[in-house]
Amino acid sequence: MTDRADVIVIGGGIVGTTTAFFLRRRQRSVIVLERGLTGQQASGVNFGGVRRQGRALTQLAMANRALETWRRSKELLGEDVECLASGHTRVCYHARDADYFYRYAAEARAYGLDLEVLDGAAMFRRFPFLGREVLAASISPLDGHANPRLAAPAFGRAAARLGARVVENTEIVRVEREAGGFRVESAAGDVYRAEQVLICAGAWANALSAQFGEPVPLVARGPQMAVTEPVPYVFGSSMGVYTSIKEESVYFRQIPRGNIVLGGGPSGPADIGTRRASVLPENTVQQMAQFRRLVPALGALNVIRVWSGVESYLPDSEPVIGASSAVQGLFYAFGFSGSGFQIGPGVGETLAELIDTGRSVIPLDAFSIARFQCGGSLQHAVASAPASDSASASVEASS
Numbered sequence: 206m207t208d209r210a211d212v213i214v215i216g217g218g219i220v221g222t223t224t225a226f227f228l229r230r231r232q233r234s235v236i237v238l239e240r241g242l243t244g245q246q247a248s249g250v251n252f253g254g255v256r257r258q259g260r261a262l263t264q265l266a267m268a269n270r271a272l273e274t275w276r277r278s279k280e281l282l283g284e285d286v287e288c289l290a291s292g293h294t295r296v297c298y299h300a301r302d303a304d305y306f307y308r309y310a311a312e313a314r315a316y317g318l319d320l321e322v323l324d325g326a327a328m329f330r331r332f333p334f335l336g337r338e339v340l341a342a343s344i345s346p347l348d349g350h351a352n353p354r355l356a357a358p359a360f361g362r363a364a365a366r367l368g369a370r371v372v373e374n375t376e377i378v379r380v381e382r383e384a385g386g387f388r389v390e391s392a393a394g395d396v397y398r399a400e401q402v403l404i405c406a407g408a409w410a411n412a413l414s415a416q417f418g419e420p421v422p423l424v425a426r427g428p429q430m431a432v433t434e435p436v437p438y439v440f441g442s443s444m445g446v447y448t449s450i451k452e453e454s455v456y457f458r459q460i461p462r463g464n465i466v467l468g469g470g471p472s473g474p475a476d477i478g479t480r481r482a483s484v485l486p487e488n489t490v491q492q493m494a495q496f497r498r499l500v501p502a503l504g505a506l507n508v509i510r511v512w513s514g515v516e517s518y519l520p521d522s523e524p525v526i527g528a529s530s531a532v533q534g535l536f537y538a539f540g541f542s543g544s545g546f547q548i549g550p551g552v553g554e555t556l557a558e559l560i561d562t563g564r565s566v567i568p569l570d571a572f573s574i575a576r577f578q579c580g581g582s583l584q585h586a587v588a589s590a591p592a593s594d595s596a597s598a599s600v601e602a603s604s
Contacts, residue, residue, distance in 0.1 A: 210234040210370070212560055213389050213399040215377050215413065216406035217241075218248035219353075219546055220538045222360035222371075223274070223553025224403060224560075226281075229367035231561045236397055237361065237369060238389065240376040240409070241480070244357030247407050248546065250482075250514025251428060252456060252468045253353040254443055255547045256293045257318050258309075258345040261523065263571040264548060265316035270567070271551030275351060282363045286355040287460070292442035293348035294332070296339045296499070302447050303341035310343060320345055334439075336498050343447075350443045350458045353546055360550075380404070380413055382532055401560055403536045408477045408517035410525075410539035414574065417532050421577045422520055423540055426472035427482030427513035431489055433506040435463030445469065446499060455495040457503070465506065467492060475515045482513035518542045523572060526552055527559065530575035536560060537574055 212228055214221045217239030225235045237243075255275050257268040274281065278288050297303055303324060310320040323331055324341040332342060365371050376392040386400040404413045411423040438461055445456030446469070455469035470492050475482035489511055497504035519525070519540040529535035536559065538552055545552075559565040 208236060208370070208395075209398045210236040211399060212236075212401045212403065213238060213387065213397055214403045214405065215380070215389070216404065216410070216539075217243035217357065217361055217371065217373065218246060218405065218407055219244065219357045219360065219549030220248075220405045220552050220556070221403070222357045222364055223550045224405070224538070224556045225364040225369045225371070225553075226360050226367065227554045227557035228560065229364055229369050231557060233557075233561055235364065235369040236399065237364065237371045238375050238377055238391070238397065239371070239373045240406075242358070242373050243361040243371065244354070246480070246514050247516040247541075248357040248549070249354050250430065250512060251353050251516070251543070251546050252430065252466065253350045253458070253546060254293065254445075254456070255288060255290075255349045255351050256345070256443070257348055257547065258293060258313065258320055258343060259295060259447065260544065260548070262312060262316055263523070265313065265318055266567045267551035267555055268548045269317050269551070270554055271548050272347065274550035274554065275547070278351070278356075278359075282359045283366075284355075284359050284362075286359050287352035288349065289351070289461075290347055290349040293345045293350075294442045294444045295343045295447045296335065296444065297341055297447045298338050298453065299448065300340065306341050306343040306447070318345065334500050334502055336501055338498060344442070348443075348547075351546075356546070360553075377406075377413065380416055382417075382535075386534065401534045401536065403538065403556060403560065405538040407539055408475070408515045410517065410537065414537060417529060417535060419529060419531055419574050419578055421525060421540065421574065424518050425475040425477050425482075425515050426518055426543075427475040427484070428468055428516060428543065429470055429473050429484050429488045429492065429511070430513060431467045431484070431492065431508045431511045433465045433467065433503075434509050436465070436506065438463055440465070444499075446495070452491060453495060455492055455499060457496065457500075464509075465503070467496065467508075470495065473513055475513070477515060480515060482515050484511040484513045516543050521576075524552075525574045526556070526572035527569035527574070530573060530578060
């Protein structure tokens with residue numbers, strides 16, 4: 206079978222489905238090719254944080270763009286993805302991190318992110334449930350959370366209603382440049398052709414980018430997620446610990462029906478071959494100890510389910526977004542290092558703009574795949590990887 210479109214999107218996560226959605230709004234024909242089901246991997250198993258604060262400043266323009274889409278998601282999609290602008294709060298235990306909250310708030314203001322930082326008695330008046338080791342809190346009132354199991358499939362359905370073709374259970378094994386565009390071949394032997402291709406295949410993207418001489422040091426990890434029994438709804442804001450100590454880096458949010466979604470701490474194993482990831486029991490036990498430290502009342506709750514999924518990480522914790530450095534008409538978006546959910550619709554809208562017009566309002570130079578290719582920087586990136594999972598030391602991932 207052969208099929209053709211203006212653009213082929215390889216990967217049906219939050220970035221792939223939103224790019225297809227925005228491309229169709231620009232009247233570009235699109236085929237989305239997903240090896241499993243839309244939103245099945247990283248986009249569907251994460252924490253669901255619609256979180257701008259804590260991001261590298263270079264990401265805030267796209268995060269702000271994404272927030273506008275999240276706010277209008279019910280109108281745009283015609284269905285509810287449970288997006289709540291209930292606020293997001295980061296807290297810390299260490300004086301150096303409290304100092305950082307104030308510095309980051311001052312810097313982020315220039316990028317359109319307004320934060321309120323509290324400490325001491327003022328913080329405990331606002332959040333009386335916090336453990337007394339907490340030193341400061343940074344509050345982003347316009348952030349919040351959404352349901353990751355609903356979001357990417359909803360964007361995929363919305364793109365399909367606009368005319369995109371979404372093909373699931375189709376593994377892509379080969380992408381080749383040919384006269385007039387690209388030839389994309391599936392494991393079943395089906396062939397798709399397009400003038401432009403976007404590779405946003407998460408932890409599997411490196412296998413395709415390497416076919417064009419652009420390998421990256423991508424690694425797979427599994428978030429350690431859990432949910433508790435339902436209790437009365439009291440926590441409006443989602444909350445996470447900012448720290449360079451991985452074991453301390455837990456986060457939680459409560460959904461209106463009462464369950465509390467938990468995550469953070471050390472990652473678990475993930476295998477791109479089997480497409481499986483695991484929750485280690487010791488990680489869940491360690492998480493609960495940290496939650497008792499953060500909010501003592503959480504220690505009395507029962508965990509009723511745990512899960513994980515395959516996420517992709519790069520050594521500098523910055524994603525690859527934008528045009529190939531080697532092949533015209535080829536684009537990438539992957540390696541979001543556990544922080545791709547919120548920013549996904551902003552990335553999708555920006556890529557649709559770039560693919561359609563050849564330029565984007567938001568600069569993408571900082572996210573170029575060329576940083577891993579030029580002058581031996583691939584090896585340099587591995588050698589200089591930060592000790593924590595984020596270049597800014599925040600390890601609130603999966604959002």
